Amino acid sequence: MENRIEQKMRNLKTNKEKAFITYMTAGLPDMAGSKALVKAQEHAGTDVLELGIPFSDPVADGPVIQNASYQSIQLGTNLKKVFAMMKELREEGVEMPIAFMMYYNTALHFGLEQFVEDCIASGVDGLIIPDLPLEEQEDIKEALKREGAPILIELVSPTSGERVSEILEKARGFVYCVSGMGVTGQSGNFHKRILDYLSEVKSVAEIPVMMGFGIEQAKDVAPMKDVIDGAIVGSHFIKLLEANDYKPDAARRYCRTFKKELNEL
Helix, strand or coil, X not given: CCCHHHHHHHHHXXXXXXXXXXXXXXXXXXXXXXXXXXXXXXXXXXXXXXXXXXXXXXXXXXXXXXXXXXXXXXXXXXXXXXXXXXXXXXHCCCCCCEEEECCHHHHHHHCHHHHHHXXXXXXXXXXECCCCCHHHCHHHHXXXXXXXXXXXXXXXCCCXXXXXXXXXXXXXXXXXXXXXXXCCCCCCCCCCCHHHHHHHHHHHCCCCEEEECCCCCHHHHHHHCCCCCEXXXXXXXXXHHHHCCCCHHHHHHHHHHHHHHHCXX
């Protein structure tokens, strides 16, 4: 059965539109403020939201998201509170697909069965777990076999090489293509063979190909527009929110503009 992410991807393909995906850290500026930002992004036409679960050691993230994670933890954000917020958002009518961007230890510590149960109960659509390689996904995949469970979004990078087809064999939703080496937030620092790499992924992927890491404006992905199916903005969006005191209007304006410009490329 299709979930919200898969339905959204299918609709975008039908309408010949590219997907715009954002990342924000849960719990900033506080839980109520986070909810307002989610609603603002849905209103602006954001296609999928990656909701970052704060973690003490976010190894795939650069200083911007690391700092946001730290600030959120200082405010007392934890998985239980994020589940409660998700439940409220769904009860209040938010239908935008939402994926948790998180580290595996968070789910393990919570207990995989309980974690998946709470994901289902609160309407989480996907999981993006950057520190969980293909070889170690067996337990979570087993837990995700339940009806209504979120889908696991696979990541590939320029070093995935021949493993790409193996990683994407049963992948669902979309493939998250890391655009460079290193951590998030390295502005425009795309891998030098980015087009070749994305084309290789596109040739084996049966699901939409999204490009993330280092993107600020829609024009950043103009050279890749014929290969990718959408763009993911994280660190730049966090910086924008910080600079605008987490005002929903700033989020709404940025998302609306990016989405429009992305589909005009």
